[in-house]
Amino acid sequence: MATYHVQSASPGQDPDKGTGFVNRYAGVVTGRRTKWVVFAVWLLLIATGGSLAAKVADVQDNDPETWLPSSAQSTQAVQLAEEHFDDRDSSTAVVVYAREGGLTSADREKITADRGEIGDGIAAGEVDRPAISEDGQAAFLSFPVRTDPSDNGVLTDAVDAADEVVAGDAPDGLEVRVAGEAGSIRDFADVYAGMDGALLGAALAVVAVLLLLTYRSPVLWIVPLLVVFLGSQVASGVVYLLAKHADLLVNGLSTYILLVISVGVGTDYALLLIARYREELHRHEDRHEAMRNAVRRVLPALAASAGTVGLATLCLVFGSMNSTQGLGPVVAIGIAVVFLAMTSLLPALLVILGRWTFWPVIPRFSPEFDAGVEKEHSWWARVARLVGRRPRTVGAASLAVLVALGFGITTVEVGQTQAEQFTKSVDSVEGQELLAEHFPAGSSAPADVYVPDGAAAAALQAVQGVDGVASTTTAGSAGGWTHIEAVLADGPDTSAAKDTVERMRDALGDAGGAGADTVVGGQSAILLDTSEAQRDEEMLLIPLILGVVLLMLVLVLRAVVAPLVLLVSVVVSYAAAVGAASLLFHAIDHPHIDRSLLLIGFLFLVALGVDYTIFLMTRVREEVRSRGHREGTLTGLTVTGGVITSAGVVLAATFCVLATIPTVQSLQQGLLVAIGILLDTFLVRSLLVPALSLEIGPGIWRPGHPEKQPPPAGGRPVESTTAGVGT
Structure with a gap:
C-alpha cells in the first residue's frame, strides 16, 4: 500500500493569500478594534430591521390579479371589469x-333572511336572487365583497x-358553506x-437541535x-x-420562502466558517489571526455561493408572471x-466571545496540526479511500441511482x-363540492366574456354553441362593451x-367580428393562462438560470x-x-402538483445544490495546489465531508418545516427541495x-493548471492524509 508525500503549507502559512479586498475585509471584521465597530453597526441594523420585519405582512399583495401574466386575456378581462363594470x-x-x-x-x-342581512353592509354590491337546484335540495347566493391588495383583512x-350570518339560527340539518x-x-x-412567526420559530428550533448535535x-x-435569526429579521426589514x-411585489409565497431560505442558507454559511x-x-x-485566516479562506467560496444563488433568483424578474417577477428580488435580498x-x-x-464558546472541546494551538491528518481515520477518509480505489465503479453506480x-x-x-390544494378540510372546498352535487359545477365562478357591443349577438351565439357551456347570461353593457x-x-x-375556455376562445375567433377584440x-381562464405562462417561463428561465450558474x-x-x-x-x-x-407524492x-413547483424547485435545487459542489471544489482546488490532483481531490473530500454534510442536512430539515403549512403546495415544495439537497449532499x-x-x-481544471503552481515558501513534506488510497 503506497504512501504519498506531498508539499503542504507549514503551520500558520496560507497557500492562497487571497485578494487584497479579501484580506482587508477579513482584517476589518476580525480586527482588535474594528470588530467592535462591526458589532455596533449590526446592532443599529438589527434595531431598525427588527421593527420593520414585523410589518412585512402589511405590504403583502395577495390580490389574484398580482399573480396573473400581464398580457393574458384573463388579465385584460379583470381590467375591463374594473374600468367599465364597477367591478373594481x-x-x-x-x-x-x-x-x-x-x-x-x-x-x-x-336563505331570504340571509340575503337581506348580507346585502345590508357586508356585500360590496347587489346580492343575487337565490338560485334553487332542479332537485330542490340546494340553493346558493352569490355576492361581491370588497378587496384591498394592501390589506387582506378587508376581504377576510x-x-x-x-359566515356568521349564514351559520346563525340555521335550521337543524341544513348544510351551509361559504365558497x-x-x-x-x-x-x-x-x-x-x-x-x-410560527414558520420562523419552527425553522430555528430544527436548526438549534441540529447545531447542538x-x-x-x-x-x-x-x-x-x-x-x-437577526440576519433574517434585517432581510425582512429591507424587503x-x-x-x-x-x-x-411581496406576497405570502415570497415571504415564507424568504424566511426559510434565510435560515437555511445562513446556517450553511455559519457551519463552513x-x-x-x-x-x-x-x-x-x-x-x-485565526479568524482572519478563516474568513480569508472561506469568503471566496461563500461569496460564490451567495452570488450564484442571488443571480440565479434574480433571473426570475424576466418571468411573465407578476408573482414570479417579485419572488426573485425578495430571495436575492435575503441571500445578500x-x-x-x-x-x-x-x-x-465569535472573536469577541473567545475560544471558550467551543467548550467542552476547546481547540488548542498545535504547531504540527494538519486538518487532513486529523481526519485520516474519520468516516469521510474511508469514503475517500473507496472513491480513490474504484472511481469508475463509484461514479457509474452513483449515476445509475440518479438515472x-x-x-x-x-x-x-x-x-x-x-x-x-389543502391538506385539511376547509369551507370553500366543501362548499364547491356541495354546489357541484346539485348545480353545474361551474356555477360558483362563471366565465366572463367581454365583447364590443356591435358583436355581442354573434358572440353570444358562438358561446352558446360551445361544448361544456351549461348556460349563458348577458350581464349588461357599459363603455362600449357587453359582458x-x-x-x-x-x-x-x-x-x-x-x-x-379554449374552445370558447376558438369559437369566438371564428365568429367573424365577434372574436376580434373579445376576451x-x-x-x-385565469388557471389556463397561468399554466401557459408558467410553461413559457420554464422555456425561458431554466436555460437562463443554467447559464448564470455555469x-x-x-x-x-x-x-x-x-x-x-x-x-x-446538478441537472x-x-x-x-x-x-x-x-x-413520494403518490405514496x-x-x-x-402545481406547475410552479417545477420552476421554483429547479431554481432552488440547481442554485442551492451547486453550493455544496462549490464548497467542495474550491477546497479541492486549494489542496490540489500543494498535494497534486489525485491527493488534493481526496483530501478535499475528507476534510469537507463532515461540515458540508451537516450543512446539507440542516438545509434539508429547514425546508421540511414548510410541511407545517397545511397546503399541498408548501408541503410539496419542502419535500422536493429536501430530497434534492440530500441527494446532492450524500450522492452527488x-x-x-x-x-x-x-x-x-x-x-x-483546463484551461487552468492549479497543481502546476509552485508550493508556498517554507513548504514541508508531510504524509498525505489520504495515504493508502490506491496502490
Whole structure:
C-alpha cells in the first residue's frame, strides 16, 4: 500500500493569500478594534430591521390579479371589469345551502333572511336572487365583497361576517358553506395567518437541535443561531422598505420562502466558517489571526455561493408572471443580507466571545496540526479511500441511482383542483363540492366574456354553441362593451373547464367580428393562462438560470471543463429529485402538483445544490495546489465531508418545516427541495463529483493548471492524509 508525500503549507502559512479586498475585509471584521465597530453597526441594523420585519405582512399583495401574466386575456378581462363594470377591487363569494331530501320552508326563509342581512353592509354590491337546484335540495347566493391588495383583512373580515350570518339560527340539518373565489381566498388567508412567526420559530428550533448535535457544545450553537435569526429579521426589514417605497411585489409565497431560505442558507454559511475557524485555532495562538485566516479562506467560496444563488433568483424578474417577477428580488435580498451577517457579524461575535464558546472541546494551538491528518481515520477518509480505489465503479453506480430515480418523472401529474390544494378540510372546498352535487359545477365562478357591443349577438351565439357551456347570461353593457356570463358544466378549477375556455376562445375567433377584440376571463381562464405562462417561463428561465450558474462556476474555479461536468451533475440530480419526489407524492396521496413547483424547485435545487459542489471544489482546488490532483481531490473530500454534510442536512430539515403549512403546495415544495439537497449532499457531492474528478484527471481544471503552481515558501513534506488510497 503506497504512501504519498506531498508539499503542504507549514503551520500558520496560507497557500492562497487571497485578494487584497479579501484580506482587508477579513482584517476589518476580525480586527482588535474594528470588530467592535462591526458589532455596533449590526446592532443599529438589527434595531431598525427588527421593527420593520414585523410589518412585512402589511405590504403583502395577495390580490389574484398580482399573480396573473400581464398580457393574458384573463388579465385584460379583470381590467375591463374594473374600468367599465364597477367591478373594481371586489371578489365573488358564494353561500351554498343543501339539505338531503329537499329544502324546507324554514330553509327558504333562512336563505331570504340571509340575503337581506348580507346585502345590508357586508356585500360590496347587489346580492343575487337565490338560485334553487332542479332537485330542490340546494340553493346558493352569490355576492361581491370588497378587496384591498394592501390589506387582506378587508376581504377576510367580510367573508367571516357573512359566515356568521349564514351559520346563525340555521335550521337543524341544513348544510351551509361559504365558497367561491372570496371563500377560497379567506381559507388561504386563515391558513397563512400568523404563519410567518410560527414558520420562523419552527425553522430555528430544527436548526438549534441540529447545531447542538453537530457541535456537541452547550454554548457554541447559540451564536450562529442568534446571528441567523437577526440576519433574517434585517432581510425582512429591507424587503418591507422596498415593498413600501419601491413597489417591490411581496406576497405570502415570497415571504415564507424568504424566511426559510434565510435560515437555511445562513446556517450553511455559519457551519463552513466555524469549521474553518476551528482549524485555524489549532494553527494560531491569537484568535484574531485565526479568524482572519478563516474568513480569508472561506469568503471566496461563500461569496460564490451567495452570488450564484442571488443571480440565479434574480433571473426570475424576466418571468411573465407578476408573482414570479417579485419572488426573485425578495430571495436575492435575503441571500445578500444573510451572507453579510454570516461573514461580518458572526466572525466579529465569535472573536469577541473567545475560544471558550467551543467548550467542552476547546481547540488548542498545535504547531504540527494538519486538518487532513486529523481526519485520516474519520468516516469521510474511508469514503475517500473507496472513491480513490474504484472511481469508475463509484461514479457509474452513483449515476445509475440518479438515472433510476429520474424515471420517476414519468409519474408527475401537473394541475391541482381547489380540493387538492389543502391538506385539511376547509369551507370553500366543501362548499364547491356541495354546489357541484346539485348545480353545474361551474356555477360558483362563471366565465366572463367581454365583447364590443356591435358583436355581442354573434358572440353570444358562438358561446352558446360551445361544448361544456351549461348556460349563458348577458350581464349588461357599459363603455362600449357587453359582458356575457357563461356557466360551465365542469368545476372552474378542472382541466375540463380549461378545455372549455379554449374552445370558447376558438369559437369566438371564428365568429367573424365577434372574436376580434373579445376576451374570455374568469377563474378557469385565469388557471389556463397561468399554466401557459408558467410553461413559457420554464422555456425561458431554466436555460437562463443554467447559464448564470455555469458562468459563476467558471469564474470561481477558473476552469471550463469542471464547471460543465458539475452543471450536468446538478441537472441530473434535479431530475432524480423530481422523480423521487413524485413517487413520494403518490405514496402520501398528494399526486398532483402545481406547475410552479417545477420552476421554483429547479431554481432552488440547481442554485442551492451547486453550493455544496462549490464548497467542495474550491477546497479541492486549494489542496490540489500543494498535494497534486489525485491527493488534493481526496483530501478535499475528507476534510469537507463532515461540515458540508451537516450543512446539507440542516438545509434539508429547514425546508421540511414548510410541511407545517397545511397546503399541498408548501408541503410539496419542502419535500422536493429536501430530497434534492440530500441527494446532492450524500450522492452527488460525496461520490459522483469526486469520482468524475479522478476519472477525468487534471484535465478537469483546463484551461487552468492549479497543481502546476509552485508550493508556498517554507513548504514541508508531510504524509498525505489520504495515504493508502490506491496502490
